[in-house]
Amino acid sequence: MRFLIFLILYALSFNIYSQDSFQYQLKGTYKMKSSDKRPIDYTLRWSENKGKITGEYSDNFFIDTAKVKGDGGDLGRNFVVELPSIKNGVKSITLLSSEVKSDRTGTSVPVSIVTRDRRGNPLTTSRANSNFVTLYSVAQKQEEKPCQEGFGALAGYCGIYEGLISEYQDKRNKCNLLFASAVKLELTEDQTLVLHLGEVNDLVNIPYHVIGRLPSNPEGTSIDVMSRSCRPLQGVNAPGDACKQLNLTGRFSIEGANRHFAGAYSIKEEGTNNLCQYTLSMDILNQ
Numbered sequence: 001m002r003f004l005i006f007l008i009l010y011a012l013s014f015n016i017y018s019q020d021s022f023q024y025q026l027k028g029t030y031k032m033k034s035s036d037k038r039p040i041d042y043t044l045r046w047s048e049n050k051g052k053i054t055g056e057y058s059d060n061f062f063i064d065t066a067k068v069k070g071d072g073g074d075l076g077r078n079f080v081v082e083l084p085s086i087k088n089g090v091k092s093i094t095l096l097s098s099e100v101k102s103d104r105t106g107t108s109v110p111v112s113i114v115t116r117d118r119r120g121n122p123l124t125t126s127r128a129n130s131n132f133v134t135l136y137s138v139a140q141k142q143e144e145k146p147c148q149e150g151f152g153a154l155a156g157y158c159g160i161y162e163g164l165i166s167e168y169q170d171k172r173n174k175c176n177l178l179f180a181s182a183v184k185l186e187l188t189e190d191q192t193l194v195l196h197l198g199e200v201n202d203l204v205n206i207p208y209h210v211i212g213r214l215p216s217n218p219e220g221t222s223i224d225v226m227s228r229s230c231r232p233l234q235g236v237n238a239p240g241d242a243c244k245q246l247n248l249t250g251r252f253s254i255e256g257a258n259r260h261f262a263g264a265y266s267i268k269e270e271g272t273n274n275l276c277q278y279t280l281s282m283d284i285l286n287q
Helices: 002-020 138-143
Strands: 024-030 040-049 052-059 066-073 076-087 090-097 107-116 122-134 159-169 183-187 192-197 208-213 222-229 244-255 258-269 275-284
Touching: 024 107, 040 066, 052 076, 159 258, 183 275, 208 222, 208 244
Parallel strands: none
Antiparallel strands: 024 040, 024 122, 040 052, 052 066, 066 076, 076 090, 090 107, 107 122, 159 183, 159 275, 183 192, 192 208, 222 244, 244 258, 258 275
16 A cells, blocks of 8 residues: 555656646647547647757657657747657657747647658647646746855855955065956856956956866865966066966955855966965845
8 A cells, every 4th residue: 555655656756847838738639549449648748959859759649658858949939859769650749830829828729630650750730729728938937036056055155246355465576466446256046156356247257267166065164275377477577377376265245235255276387386375255135
């Protein structure tokens, strides 16, 4: 009995997962002589990205589940289902539908269904009135808070930080990051730490240092990120092909209503061991 309950719950959870993993769904019925006049109930779920369609198809005659590929545009959508084996001479199924906007959920959509043999020749053509449903919209996904997945204890901390930067060590006078009118630290949505030497905007390219990426799902708000750069860095007096070790250590925190970073950034030239070090104390912008 317990095993039966487990199987039922497992099947339900799998069904829920399948529906949530795709954006759209078409569900309908069509008839074919080769199906012994029995109506074929089908379900098609898919997602779209830049006009390309990926999804899954299932029905009660040809296949339990099969992958779907296709294209979408202003004139409609073209879905291709490749069956793993030939059944009644059919190797693939093509579904053609008119374009339906995502906000027209619950709309009845005419769909043409063409079965083809292994050489791609059409065998039968059927029509089905199918129900179109939006499972989730891209807009809904965009409304989700960024900087959550993979950020662990630093979820919600991405953004641009500004404040104080001070030179702590530069015995050989090899670095000058303070030439910039502003120095800002950014934690990007792909978990990369970048030091911008100037005001950050979309119109002007300013020099920057890519320090490195956070480890996936950090357990604490303290960081120790290191990378290696073998290209010229603005504000660092070193041969163009000299490799430098970049290291940012510190801690993110919440002070009052602001997210804050305090730490140290060091640049060490390999071979000469020239070391420059700066201290940072910054708050996030536009929180």
